Amino acid sequence: MSLYFALAMLEAGSAGQTKADLRDFLAASPETDIGQELSKLYALMSYEREGAAEAIANALWIKEDLVGQDGAGVKEAWLDQMTHEFYASALAVDFSDTKTSQMMSDWVAEQTRGKIKPEIDVSDPLLLLVLMNTVYFKADWLDPFSESDLVEEAFYGQDQVIDQVPYLRGHFTNRSVLLSDRFTAAQLPLMNGRMVFVLPQEGLEAQDLLADPSFLSDLTFASWGGADLRIQLPKFSYRNKTDILKAMEGLGLSDIVQGSPDLSAMLDISAEVSTISQETFIALDEKGVEAAGYTEIQIRETGAMPVEMDQVYLTLNRPFLYIIQDDAGNPLFVGIIRNPLAE
Template sequence: MLDRRSLLRALSLSALAVGAAPLLAACGDDPGKPTPPAPGGDTELGLVSSDVRRAEAPATAVPAASASVHALGAGLYGQLATEPGNLALSPYSVAVALAMTQNGAVGETRTQMLDVMDADDDALNEGLNALTVHIESLAGTQKRADGTEAEVALDAANALFGEETMTFEEPFLDTLAREYGAGMRTVDYVGATEAARTAINEWTAKQTHDRIEEIIPPDLLDVTTRLVLVNAIYLKAPWERPFEKDLTEDAPFHLEDGSTVSVPMMRPTDGPIALGKGDGWQAVPLPYAGGRVAMTVVLPDEGRLADVEAQVVAGGLPEILASPKPEGVGLLLPKWTFRTDAALGDALMALGMTLPFEAGNADFSAMTTEADLYISAVLHQAFIAVDEEGTEAAAATAVVMMESSAPQLTPVVVDRPFLFVIHDVEHGTPLFVGRVSDPSA
């Protein structure tokens, strides 16, 4: 069970690592070379920083970026959902990591990375900058409808960990500073690979409040690694209408194989007041304090899970999120806690992003001209827990690059596999998406 203070935590981390075979010596005072390290914390690492200030992106750029996050999330969900069991994914986190990386790509390599997000190369950076600013604006003291106040924490952060002997192109660093607020920490992949891995994992753990402690596993990095790009998102907030713990009771949950497990089922004292209906599904939005962020639970009709997932993969999620209309709902919702750990490389290649993974053929020359780089792995970890007071969720993605009641209530009993989406309410951007196949797992 969650600590009473841990009402909602959502967190995501994306990291992209790039490697190259040649061992290169540092030279001169190139702007793409490390500046002297500063004492204290991870600032003891060297820092390659651009003088460019972060841009103030217009809010009008958010819808296009949100659509790109939707497109990427739908594609990845379609690939990952073919495996049975529980699933959690942060489309926003993966999108930011890939978007940062594509700024170093050229030609068809970049085109494939943009296509997998259905993105325009001129608008993506500005749009994700504006979207991140919007997401961060959702944090702070929020007032519930009953007049009580609650704190919502929602932070996004980006970091790069580059090989200390390599020169990175100034326009690449400028773009990451201007649109993502990211500087590059320098590490020694050649002579101290394990120390570099530790530095990345420690940054990850700090940003995710220790929910994702090891995004980079042992033996993944080696002397050919040249860059790891990381995005993290963290969310913590209480429900707008908390569930009453005294009303939680064990009840059956029907698994896809026909078997049944007993799980704690939650019941709100003041039930949801909106319900969406579509082809084979019902959708119930559960807002967090202040109503600007919500979890929408998508319950397929019996036997229609695959059909509903196909609708999501086909781009139907925005329609689902926009569907709820005012209606009293008698909700029963299970508590659940689980983690997922997935390598996204195969999924991205199946979506058409093949060239960036091909050693000797990928073109990341806008990142550096000192070595031929390619993406060697994309890793994603996620954690989510839901109880009467809220949701705690965390996710991390690593892309590794190397060289070469009084009224009549409609009953909604969530007693079979279902989908969930944690999203901002204004634009419907999916911060987290997933499937609960077995709440007891």
């Protein structure tokens, strides 16, 4: 979700073939106004109540001598759209000042409730602006686990067996479960959404499922069956940082935004995306789930089928996939657990 918001801000500032390619990458239909749709989503994702909280924030960090420069700076129409549709804060900064990167890191930490405090490098002398998005989510289990549900057993990683991993065991009636020839999936409800656990069949890896572009949408719109669920899932807490351009090299994102992209709806000068980085945090225990993520885009100057089931056992003691969805079914966080004890 964080990456989608950040790329949508970039799409709003693009034109021509670059805009068309970004819209295809974002799976936006010709009639979809991405900014207006995300504006509605922003309102839905901003709340805090007992046992549940969700927040999203956007910010633009702009080289100070680009602001107010008619014909040689940032386009006012794009800035207006960022303010009114993306609710983005726009700040004119001096990237050569060492205090700027600290200020940016502090902003991320504040928006993610202290869960992420990134080391931000804005030393590129050609840096023009940085687009940022943060997402924060916290929810208690609708049916919490108890201390008596805790056990320690082995987890069978790809290359090693990890002993004494703490697990949560639960027995729930009438839970949503999906069986296919590739995986077994189950949903556990949260106070403001749900968490989906996907265990690939033996011989398949979690990344094999994610490599299918339609996997997440197929999972969302599949006809889930109801079943008596006995689940065993590991407690975990970890952080992850990803070079998005490298990770999505096979999807052609770098070809769209690097080299000579058309960012003329955003800037009066030629520019390209130099880096897209993302950092995430997630923790799961007997009380619930807490997750946070941030995405940073730096721009520099250039030239399954329904099944009826009675009872399902799901023991997540080898690498598995998780998806955190809010009440509207939006996939806020997606990840793979390969080692529950890794931080």
